[in-house]
Amino acid sequence: MKAFLRDRKVRDIFWQVLATIALVAVVVFFVKNASDNMVKAGIASGFNFLWRDSGIEVPFNLTGYKPSDTIWALLWTGIVNTILVSVASVFLATVVGFTVGLMRLSRNWLLSTLAAVYIEFVRNIPLLFFVLFWYFGVLAALPTPKESFDFLGVIFLNRRGLSIPTPNDLGGFRLALLAILVLIVAQIVLARWARARQARTGQDFPVWIAGFALCGALPLALLVAAGAVTSWDQPILRGFNYRGGFVLVPEFVALFMALSTYTAGFIAEVVRGGIQSVRQGQIDAARALGLTPGRVVRLVVIPQAMPVITPPITSQYLNLIKNSSFGAAIAYPEIVAVFMGSALVATGQAIEIIAITLGIYLAIGLAVSVFMNWYNARHKLVTR
């Protein structure tokens, strides 16, 4: 009997069963309390509220949402707005982050000190300060609608936002987009073929020039053609504001700038760590082979730095997506502001709404993690 009790497997199973029972008991206790409390308070439960009319205004949306739509449409609008600001910020943050990271490693003492000051400034102050600063700072700097900055008479910048004309007929643009995709595929094929040809014959092919023509000049020409064909919905000053076209609200700009500049500071450190991890011997050998500094960076340093950079940069991207919830502080209509804020107040169903919101963030995070894991695996260094 004692041998039985001493047996590791038996003890393992015993402890796990105990842990499970304890966990289940705790969960059941809380759930029971919650449902008792909710019944007593007369709060409705269930997910039917999603199909109620929302009646909530969302001034900035890409989905064509109206207050007469359901709360589910409201949620979807919030999700789209979150994705929009996250994707835009990821781009700017990566660009700025890489730049600042490289500046930090520069030989030029001024450049590297400025970069260090930027990084230390941004990393030690809570994001909320930046969001508030950009929002109230941006607002203060912009003029009133009557005194807007105007670009070419069609784009107007003022305190209410950036008003851009939108095309009335999207057909031409869809065609142009299709054509651009085709051109990108052509470019990839061309690059592959050129590489294979170089491996076979050693001859260089002007991939860059061809690529520029395919991916730059031609698409631009297509877009211009599409734009010339359709009529445009112009922003016109009517009374208080510009009506017509698409308005990019200052809340978006403020959140976008705050998220980008804040995350860029962290990305800069990640990039610095990644580049410094490439052994000096590699760089020396590349220089000894006669590669120009540009080629050294492009062909030797960056491919070896990327696997070191990718995991921490992924977590910075995930942090950025989660930080988009700061939009709630400045009335940018992302998920927390719109769903956990307005919809919760309107319907009172806290548990369902919180569960849905958390589920959405977890799903987005999971999707990004899976993608980055795939990217990481594909670009992993193959070492002997």
Next chain:
Amino acid sequence: MKFIALVAAAAAAFVAGSAAAQQLAPSPTLDAIKARGHIECGVHLGLPGFSFANDKGEWSGLDVDYCKALAAAVLGDSTKVKFTPTSVQQRWAVLQSGQVDLLSRNTTITFSRNATLGVNFQGINFYEGQTFVVRTKAKVAAVKDLADATICVAAGSTEEKMAADWFRERQLKVTIINFQKNDDAISAYDQGRCDAYTAGVGALAGQRIKFKDSAEHQILTEIISNDPQGPVTRWGDERWQLVVRWVLNAQIAAEALGVTSKNVDEMKAKSTNAEVRRLLGADGKFGAMMGLSDDWAYNLIKQVGNYGESYERTVGMGSPLKLQRGANALWTKGGLLFTPPFQ
């Protein structure tokens, strides 16, 4: 033998009588209040005139006065109340979870709130009306002149829906930006993010002092909706709801009957009006019927005053807001305030 029977009968009658007297419905909230020693009152984050804390942390305002009256009625001392400031978002959760005993917070009575949030409204202590504040330079005469404007509002308030509905009915386009807190909306309007800010007339009169330069702003006189506001309680605990309702009625009745904090002692001693005597506890054990002391109305009138005194002091002519009584006058004086009789 007869003596013992008589004593037994008397004892039985006594027991039955006191048992009958104690047939009050149980009230967990009142018990909790008595155990705690103070009332927990949910108020606004800071609305001058209604519930506003100065930098020493002292609260004042119409809604604050109501809670103080409640404390005077239930616990005999109007200072035995603690205030929990809540935003528009948090107020329901704070009430439903039991953290506060009631909300006295400029809350408008609406159908959906009553039906779906598990809350009850116990009367009307302020008839509010929604309007807009705009910059004087914009020369706006009527609300319809705000077509194409951008309007700041607090998310989750009745003003948000009302403004959207009003403009939509008239096929006028406006852009409504909603903020989590009133103060955020006001400062965004002040910074120029919006052309107008919408709230109740009374609330705007109070929030006026938060602008950088109040001369630049003008509160429109046109009212687009009617917003009756009153104290809010949770469902359940009928006796507590009874107390909340009748304390408000007592304040209004006192004004109707001409009882003020100055003459309440004299009225209690000398008045021959039957309703006054019942209100002030000289006759009829009205307090005991609710489970309070019979001095409940006397205490609240003496320590806080009747509705009119409270109004004048907090939002009326004796305050910086200088609001007229308007709809908030007694029904006999052209207003809407009315209370069932104390009989």
Next chain:
Amino acid sequence: MKTAAPPLPGWLAILRQRLFATWLDTVASLLCLYVVWRVSLPLVDWLLVEASWQGASRDDCTSRGACWVFIRARFAQFMYGQYPVPERWRVDLLGLLVLFAGLALSWRGLPRRKETAIAAAIVLPPIGIWLLHGGFGLKIVETREWGGLMLTLFLAIYAGLIAVPLGILLALGRRSRLPLIRFASVVFIEFWRGVPIITVIFLASLLLPLIMPTGFNVDRLARAVIGLAFVIAAYMAEAVRGGLQALPDGQTEAAQALGLGYWRITRLIVLPQALRISLPAMTNEFISLFKSTTLVLIVSIFDLLGIAQAALADPAWVGMNMEAYVFAGAIYWFACFGLSQWSRSQEKRLQAAHGR
């Protein structure tokens, strides 16, 4: 044959090499200098030169620069919130105790340093709560009156005190042999790491009252502390996991060969080394916890940033936005920068000690 130019004096040579080595460098340096000149001169002017320091009310803010009068007038509120004035000595006393304990423990020559640290970590928190909240002889000061920097420090320290042990347990659980415990730990960690902290604070403040039996009131501040603690525990767990992974397996195996049980091994051999390795990562998480405390603004708890905003709403001091935010921001910056510098110095010391 070209002779080399005469060498420049020392500092000029350094300047030339660092700043003006190539054409590109020169252009970049000049650009940087221009940017620095354009930005910092007006900034210093506003912050210090033209600022008003003396006075008592808004009317004393006469100059073009920052009006530090505002900060001096409301300084007590920034530090203590609405804490009653006669009881503020309790906050000061607690601050002094913590400072003293910190200084004493950082002196490496302290005898029985580890035991003292653990004793302090067990004894000081309840004393802290007693001093701040009251009861047992001290007047009770409800949490709704706490605010300002005192509240921010309270949130960060107490959330950290819960998060660190919880995080260590979770990290150990994640590496556990038992599949169920591993699964539960992974789910817990990934859940709390995957959601924004704003939603956690909302969640804690709305849901905790719902899931407790009726009549059991969880204090509003306690809810925020618990919410923050759970989230930071998940991040701490990952930081500690890094340290656990860096520890060579040989250590555990040797200990097992000696016949030590799991908890003994963990307590005496694994954790001391792993925690030392993951100290920088853990400090980073603490810094981000400190910054996250600003989010309690959303549930109307008045931490330092909240008090700054509330002070701005006072009609007597309209238009002091920049001063309030700069002051609060400066406090956060110095605190976080100080912590990160300390962490870096510890890291250097450990690297030197371990020869890595």
